[in-house]
Structure formats: C-alpha cells, structure tokens
Amino acid sequence: MLSPILQTKIESQIKNNKIMLYIKGTPLQPQCGFSAAVVQVFNKLGQPYETENILEDGDLRQGLKEFSDWPTFPQVYIDGEFIGGCDIVMELNNRGELAKLVQ
Numbered sequence: 421m422l423s424p425i426l427q428t429k430i431e432s433q434i435k436n437n438k439i440m441l442y443i444k445g446t447p448l449q450p451q452c453g454f455s456a457a458v459v460q461v462f463n464k465l466g467q468p469y470e471t472e473n474i475l476e477d478g479d480l481r482q483g484l485k486e487f488s489d490w491p492t493f494p495q496v497y498i499d500g501e502f503i504g505g506c507d508i509v510m511e512l513n514n515r516g517e518l519a520k521l522v523q
C-alpha cells in the first residue's frame with residue numbers, strides 16, 4: 421500500500437514541477453529506451469522539466485505504480501496530472517498536442 425509519506429512526496433513533486441518525468445536513469449544517461457525517447461521529446465519541446473530516477477528508489481518505483489495505477493516507466497505528469505508513458509507521449513507529440521499541454 422502507498423504510504424502517506426510517499427504519497428505526499430509524489431503529490432509535492434507533481435505539484436511543484438509543471439513537467440515531472442519519472443524515468444529510469446537520468447536525462448543525460450537514460451537506462452531504458454522508453455525513458456530515453458521521452459527525454460528526447462521533452463528536450464525538443466524546450467520547456468523546463470524535473471526528473472526522478474526511479475532505479476535509485478525502489479519504494480518510489482512501487483509507490484508510483486499504485487499512485488497512477490500504471491505499471492511501467494516512464495511516467496509523465498503535466499500540471500499535476502498523470503499523462504501516461506512513452507507510447508501516449510509519442511502519440512500526443514505526433515498530433516501536436518503535447519506542445520500545447522506544456523505551454
């Protein structure tokens with residue numbers, strides 16, 4: 421079960437960062453192709469974003485799956501809302517909708 425402390429941490433991160441990416445690895449050294457692809461898209465959009473490397477925190481890795489009810493990473497949040505993973509972000513970007521969301 422998602423602990424209150426973890427829930428507060430996640431809520432604070434997604435509230436305080438307009439774009440919050442939970443990824444495997446870092447933007448400079450992604451540890452998974454899906455995370456690398458998402459980072460690349462957001463780099464091109466040119467808006468500031470925050471990331472958290474879930475490989476460094478097993479509790480956060482598990483807690484996020486419960487928080488979002490989504491079983492994989494990356495997990496993308498914009499304006500405090502869960503948007504989706506790599507496939508959804510790619511689709512939104514291809515349709516030109518991601519740029520609007522991050523304005």
Ligand SMILES: N[C@@H](CCC(=O)N[C@@H](CS)C(=O)NCC(=O)O)C(=O)O
Nearest residue numbers: 452454491492493494505506507508
């Ligand atoms: N189709 C997914 C691909 C992401 C994916 O399959 N991620 C896997 C492998 S990197 C994952 O996070 N598995 C759960 C875990 O490692 O905790 C998406 O759109 O994001």
